[in-house]
Amino acid sequence: xxxxxxxxxxxxxxxxxxxxxxxxxxxxxxxxxxxxxxxxxxxxxxxxxxxxxxxxxxxxxxxxxxxxxxxxxxxxxxxxxxxxxxxxxxxxxxxxxxxxxxxxxxxxxxxxxxxxxxxxxxxxxxxxxxxxxxxxxxxxxxxxxxxxxxxxxxxxxxxxxxxxxxxxxxxxxxxxxxxxxxxxxxxxxxxxxxxxxxxxxxxxxxxxxxxxxxxxxxxxxxxxxxxxxxxxxxxxxxxxxxxxxxxxxx
Amino acid sequence: xxxxxxxxxxxxxxxxxxxxxxxxxxxxxxxxxxxxxxxxxxxxxxxxxxxxxxxxxxxxxxxxxxxxxxxxxxxxxxxxxxxxxxxxxxxxxxxxxxxxxxxxxxxxxxxxxxxxxxxxxxxxxxxxxxxxxxxxxxxxxxxxxxxxxxxxxxxxxxxxxxxxxxxxxxxxxxxxxxxxxxxxxxxxxxxxxxxxxxxxxxxxxxxxxxxxxxxxxxxxxxxxxxxxxxxxxxxxxxxxxxxxxxxxxxxxxx
Numbered sequence: 217x218x219x220x221x222x223x224x225x226x227x228x229x230x231x232x233x234x235x236x237x238x239x240x241x242x243x244x245x246x247x248x249x250x251x252x253x254x255x256x257x258x259x260x261x262x263x264x265x266x267x268x269x270x271x272x273x274x275x276x277x278x279x280x281x282x283x284x285x286x287x288x289x290x291x292x293x294x295x296x297x298x299x300x301x302x303x304x305x306x307x308x309x310x311x312x313x314x315x316x317x318x319x320x321x322x323x324x325x326x327x328x329x330x331x332x333x334x335x336x337x338x339x340x341x342x343x344x345x346x347x348x349x350x351x352x353x354x355x356x357x358x359x360x361x362x363x364x365x366x367x368x369x370x371x372x373x374x375x376x377x378x379x380x381x382x383x384x385x386x387x388x389x390x391x392x393x394x395x396x397x398x399x400x401x402x403x404x405x406x407x408x409x410x411x412x413x414x415x416x417x418x419x420x421x422x423x424x425x426x427x428x429x430x431x432x433x434x435x436x437x438x439x440x441x442x443x444x445x446x447x448x449x450x451x452x453x454x455x456x457x458x459x460x461x462x463x464x465x466x
Numbered sequence: 467x468x469x470x471x472x473x474x475x476x477x478x479x480x481x482x483x484x485x486x487x488x489x490x491x492x493x494x495x496x497x498x499x500x501x502x503x504x505x506x507x508x509x510x511x512x513x514x515x516x517x518x519x520x521x522x523x524x525x526x527x528x529x530x531x532x533x534x535x536x537x538x539x540x541x542x543x544x545x546x547x548x549x550x551x552x553x554x555x556x557x558x559x560x561x562x563x564x565x566x567x568x569x570x571x572x573x574x575x576x577x578x579x580x581x582x583x584x585x586x587x588x589x590x591x592x593x594x595x596x597x598x599x600x601x602x603x604x605x606x607x608x609x610x611x612x613x614x615x616x617x618x619x620x621x622x623x624x625x626x627x628x629x630x631x632x633x634x635x636x637x638x639x640x641x642x643x644x645x646x647x648x649x650x651x652x653x654x655x656x657x658x659x660x661x662x663x664x665x666x667x668x669x670x671x672x673x674x675x676x677x678x679x680x681x682x683x684x685x686x687x688x689x690x691x692x693x694x695x696x697x698x699x700x701x702x703x704x705x706x707x708x709x710x711x712x713x714x715x716x717x718x719x720x
Contacts, residue, residue: 358551360547360549360551361551361553363521363524363526363545364545364551364564364565365568366526367524367526367543367544367545368564368565368568368569368616369568369569370568374568378567378568379553382553382555383553385555458555458596458598459554459555459596459597459598460554460555464598
């Protein structure tokens with residue numbers, strides 16, 4: 217309770233204040249809906265929103281899983297040689313700077329309308345933090361421990377699995393925390409163009425001036441992001457609690 | 467070539483040279499014979515090439531000139547660093563067993579050996595703990611246990627007790643000396659501490675500031691059994707002080 221109370225108090229205060237301001241007419245309801253109206257929209261459109269939530273969740277999760285495994289594999293490859301790193305890392309950075317909203321139409325051309333485009337969008341947006349953080353972690357291995365592994369004849373593969381990867385875990389998990397939120401954003405942007413899930417609900421509700429429904433869909437998207445973030449925090453707590461300061465001081 | 471006795475390794479360094487990437491000559495034409503089973507302390511000012519010498523002997527960094535011969539040719543080397551450098555995600559037992567794991571020893575066998583060596587350094591009760599739950603002295607003892615678990619014939623130590631408080635350091639020095647006498651491996655111990663070198667070693671070399679020239683090579687004239695009593699015993703303490711004075715003289719000339 218101690219953990220949840222501090223963020224809960226401002227949430228309740230702001231919600232009550234918005235409700236009071238909208239009902240009192242100080243804020244027009246076509247710009248910001250009353251929280252009670254958002255709850256009503258959630259209830260009235262529950263079937264549509266639940267189906268959209270499931271689709272967005274599936275796309276974001278698949279995109280996130282793909283970016284996790286691909287990003288880590290790319291980071292391992294980049295960390296294997298300074299020459300490979302110098303040749304390819306700038307492209308990974310360049311990839312990150314391309315605005316997803318601008319290339320989303322291209323994704324529709326390549327993958328068509330539907331799930332594939334949304335997954336591709338979630339993947340593209342979330343992969344860079346995984347690459348960057350995993351690479352930093354893999355390159356930061358204690359040189360004395362690398363020497364120790366060499367002294368006992370450990371192969372590159374054994375050193376990766378038993379030393380470099382576990383040592384990089386705190387940085388990898390930091391990358392995954394950032395990537396989890398970005399995967400949801402990428403999925404929603406993909407759905408604006410690819411036409412399904414919560415992104416599509418937001419787009420349609422916007423054209424119908426249903427601000428309450430837009431807020432309801434946005435709330436669900438945020439909950440999805442929070443859920444993924446909590447999942448990474450749980451993995452972090454389970455894997456790091458015995459040995460890393462970040463989990464021992466929480 | 468120094469002869470092989472007991473479990474130690476005899477080493478001969480012939481005109482060994484090491485140059486860093488910025489063309490800095492760290493060691494130039496070093497000749498040094500180390501007998502099998504010897505406890506050699508290497509002293510010298512910062513940057514004189516002590517750690518570089520250890521890395522070359524460990525074959526972690528090849529010399530740029532000359533050669534390092536060993537008898538026997540194939541042997542297990544262990545290295546103890548200035549800090550404990552344990553894997554924080556592994557327990558004391560798993561850290562100690564790590565070298566055996568890397569060498570392909572079966573799990574049951576490596577745990578038996580790791581537990582035996584943990585008992586030797588007095589850490590059998592701490593085997594399930596993680597490094598973060600240990601004091602600095604305990605971490606260094608785990609590091610020592612990890613180095614000894616393979617029963618190395620050559621033990622290289624790079625200022626291993628430098629970061630410890632004096633009482634812990636004194637106790638670990640006694641423990642190391644006992645282990646060396648029992649196991650008979652060759653030990654090369656790099657240190658900045660003149661008292662540590664005089665107390666631990668049966669021979670000390672002092673390196674010059676530049677080029678790794680040996681400016682003093684001396685047998686330490688102290689009895690083989692060395693406990694903390696030696697530091698306070700008036701007669702033995704006087705002899706220890708004499709050895710320290712000679713080493714200090716060579717260091718000051720540098």
